[in-house]
Amino acid sequence: MDLYIGLLGCGTVGAGVVSLVRRRAGKVADMTGSRPVVKTILVRDTTKDRGVPFEHERLTTNPDDVLHDDAIQVVVETIGGIEPAKTYILEALKRKKHVVTANKDLIAVHGPEILRVAAENRVSVLFEAAVGGAIPLVGPLKENLTANEVTDLKGIINGTTNFILSEMTARHIDFEEALAMAQELGYAEADPSSDVDGLDAARKLVILSSIGFQTQVHLSDVRVEGIRHITATDVRYADELGYVIKLLAVGRDRGGELTLAVRPTLIPKVHPLAHVSDAYNALYVRGDAAGDLMFFGRGAGRMPTASAVVGDIISLIRNLKLGYVVSSPNGGAATTKPVVDREDERYKYYFRLLAQDQPGVFASIAQLFGENHASMETVLQKRVRGSCAEIVIVTHDISSSKARRMIADLKALEHLHAVECVMPVEPVAE
Template sequence: MQIPIGLLGCGTVGAGVVSLVRRRADRVANMTGLRPVIQKILVRDLHKDRGVHFEHEQLTTSAEDILGDPDIQIVVETIGGIEPARTYILEALARKKHVVTANKDLIALHGPEILQTAAANGVSILFEASVGGAIPLLGPLQENLTANEVTDLKGIINGTTNFILSKMTEEGLDFDEALALAQELGYAEADPSSDVDGLDAARKLVILASIAFHTEVHLSDVRVEGIRHVTASDVRYADEAGYVIKLLADGRDRNGRLSLSVRPTLIPKSHPLAHVSDAFNALFVRGDAAGDLMFFGRGAGRMPTASAVVGDIIALVRNLKLGVVTSWPYALAGSRKPVVDFEDDLYKFYFRLMAADQPGVFAQVAHLFGELRVSMETVLQKRVAGGQAEIVIVSHEIPGKLAHEVATRLRSMPNIAVEAVMPVEPVNE
């Protein structure tokens, strides 16, 4: 028996989904007796070359041809963005169709509404591809690790920024050069702000944290800082001190209190996340029973993302065979764990200062650190042109708010400019 599928959008991911469903249809039919078939595909342009073959009658520009077709039981959304994707998904769920989406923006911003609509209509919604592309993350967190209290999520979950920071580290490029290269190679969009300002990673952290920590998480719960201000000097000094700089998505659950941030962070070279380069993604998870785990792989691209989408489609076909529905309990409970001020968390901090190259200036800095009882783990001092010296200090662990106070007091000194302040990830907590 055939399971007709409606596909909304057929771009990079959608075209991969079409070809992968065709490749796996026999296997799914052998496994379940049900054969998934892409029946209708919504696009804007009927004549575009999509790199896969279609019967002309499969394509449509009318969403109603899919949403209003009673034979279609599974709808796959690969349009992206908020509208019209949100309206189409809510409409499909209301008409009792199961839904698969790769849309992180939509799930991060409207997840509770969408999950509650699915539950109210007795249908499933799956969105594995929305975080980490091919890497199985949501399934393991929701299913295989469900016996754990997950306390920590640490992820490199934006390929564009990881590519840029990797090129800055490996080839000594500055931010603008590395961004231009990422754009030339298709890793970064013409408007890269969602990636480089950390918003894309923050949206993915919202999805991961809500599932791992069993609570509703909002984008405003995440403290977000991008990588535009990271310089080639920061990357070089971090290297000298034994670290690499990564855009780290960090979620912690401490006895039901959450702290969530996305920010450039110094990672010790001995940490497994330090070796995640280029456009690869990784997620480090700590569970009270499982201990430490790390998931690694391709976070984007046509076939890696299609792998996750089609995995969800096959899960839905199995659900249909068994007559069951996948549920996401956190969204229904309406539970909201409190989010604590990240400023109370303890981290080592990296400070880069530009100071007048005169006797006594470093003593002033050292005096301030002493007065605020912040001890220094590493100090590097380099002479640069124009009577200026660059001073790099890595502190021992201090609360974020104390690092903030150090920076404010340094800024008030006449001969000193604070160029960068970044947290440092511990080797092993």
């Protein structure tokens, strides 16, 4: 028996789905009794070359050819972005079609509404591909780790910024040059802001936190900082001090209070996350029973993302056969947990300051650190650009609120030109 799939969008991921469904159709038919067939594909231009030869698949520019076709049981959305993807998905659900999507923007922002409509219509929405590409994250959090109170999620979940930071480190180049390379290789988009400003990672953190912490968090709950202000100088100092810089997404649940942040962070070179380079992603999960777990793999790309999408399609086919509808992502738990900016989170902090190179300036900086009880672990001072001195300080553990207060105080200091860069330092893994 054939199971018909309608595909919305046929870009990089969509074309991967077409070829992978075709490659696995026989095996899936052996396993489940149903052969998945992509019947109709919605595209903007039916004449464009998409790198896969189309066979019996019908290309159309009319969404109704997918959404109003009663023979289509599963709709796969790979358009991305909010509209028209959201309208199409809601329409598909109302017409009792199951939906598989790789759309993190949509699930992060409109996930609750989409899951509610799915539940009302007794159909499933699966979105393993929306977070971490090929890496199983949604499944393990939703299924295998449910016996745990998940207390920590921490990882590198944006491949574009990780590629840029890896290139900056390996080639000693500045952000702009690394970004241009990423764009040339297709790892970054023409408008890279969603990636480099941390929004993409924040969206994935929202999805992971909602599932892991069994609540509903919102994009506005995440404190987001991107990597545009990271310079080759910071990368070099980090290296000198035994660190690499990574854009880290961090979610914490402390007694029901959440803290959510995406921010560039100094990672000790001996930490496993320091070795996650290029387009790879990695996520640490800490559960009260399981302890620390780590998941690692390709976070994006045609076939890795298609792997997750087609994995979801196969799960759906199995479930359909058994009359099983997948529950909402937070397991039906309707709890809400407050999101707080924890004042008492303690980290070492890296400060890079630009000051006038004259007697007394360093003393006034040191005094300010002393007054704040921020003892210094490392201090580097280098003369740069004529009469300027670059001062790098790594503190011992201080609270995040104190770090913010010190930035304000430093900016008010006479003869200090700029607080160029401040980043927390991740402790060495236990």
